[in-house]
Amino acid sequence: MIKIAPSILSADFAVLGEQVRAVEQAGAEFLHIDVMDGHFVPNITIGSLVVKALRPLSGLVFDVHLMIDNPDRYINDFAAAGADIITVHVEACPHLHRTMQMIKQAGKMAGVAFNPATPVNNLDYVLPLIDLVLVMTVNPGFGGQKFIPQMLPKIQQISHYLKENKPGTWLEVDGGVNTDTASDVARAGAGVLVAGSAVFGAVDPAAAVRALREAARGGKE
Numbered sequence: 001m002i003k004i005a006p007s008i009l010s011a012d013f014a015v016l017g018e019q020v021r022a023v024e025q026a027g028a029e030f031l032h033i034d035v036m037d038g039h040f041v042p043n044i045t046i047g048s049l050v051v052k053a054l055r056p057l058s059g060l061v062f063d064v065h066l067m068i069d070n071p072d073r074y075i076n077d078f079a080a081a082g083a084d085i086i087t088v089h090v091e092a093c094p095h096l097h098r099t100m101q102m103i104k105q106a107g108k109m110a111g112v113a114f115n116p117a118t119p120v121n122n123l124d125y126v127l128p129l130i131d132l133v134l135v136m137t138v139n140p141g142f143g144g145q146k147f148i149p150q151m152l153p154k155i156q157q158i159s160h161y162l163k164e165n166k167p168g169t170w171l172e173v174d175g176g177v178n179t180d181t182a183s184d185v186a187r188a189g190a191g192v193l194v195a196g197s198a199v200f201g202a203v204d205p206a207a208a209v210r211a212l213r214e215a216a217r218g219g220k221e
């Protein structure tokens with residue numbers, strides 16, 4: 001069963017609460033929250049205060065994607081603010097195992113993200129601690145970029161790996177996911193589809209969530 005994770009990166013921040021309610025009512029399961037620090041990626045976006053402000057408004061799974069250097073410094077802040085899943089980038093974590101342990105010790109689900117050019121070769125050693133693998137299908141930092149089709153075999157590879165080694169682990173895809181690409185990523189094995197501009201750039205974000213799910217269904221046997 002595909003889960004839809006609207007990314008608030010492309011939302012209207014002047015009416016953020018209303019937009020979150022709209023996608024929740026449309027049946028989205030996750031709310032993807034893109035945290036950027038101006039170092040790991042060029043952009044600066046959302047801090048834990050925004051997560052804290054949204055938490056009482058929504059029962060969605062808060063899926064916090066830390067695109068930041070030294071994420072260990074902020075794990076407890078985002079956990080206390082109401083994150084359900086905290087995902088860090090393998091490229092930003094010299095001590096990935098310790099970082100995963102910190103997330104689990106904070107009582108949260110732990111995710112690990114891979115940039116498009118990063119090979120997936122060290123999952124084995126952290127697999128017991130992982131609840132979610134995030135495959136970036138654009139280079140992180142900005143919404144509205146074009147899906148990189150060379151990521152489809154990578155999604156397939158990780159999907160097979162997780163099915164064999166830790167079934168039940170979420171496989172999430174982020175970047176350029178829209179009604180044109182959703183069926184391909186679902187067919188490749190993704191179970192959670194992040195979409196920013198395809199949802200919040202649409203005139204009707206709720207209808208866009210439904211359209212995305214329908215498109216993804218075309219890709220799932």
Ligand SMILES: O=C(CO)[C@H](O)[C@H](O)COP(=O)(O)O
Pocket residue numbers: 007009010032034065138139140141142143144145174175176177194195196197198
């Ligand atoms: O992590 C991200 C960017 O770094 C965003 O979640 C992602 O790009 C979503 O935006 P869009 O769906 O418009 O591509």
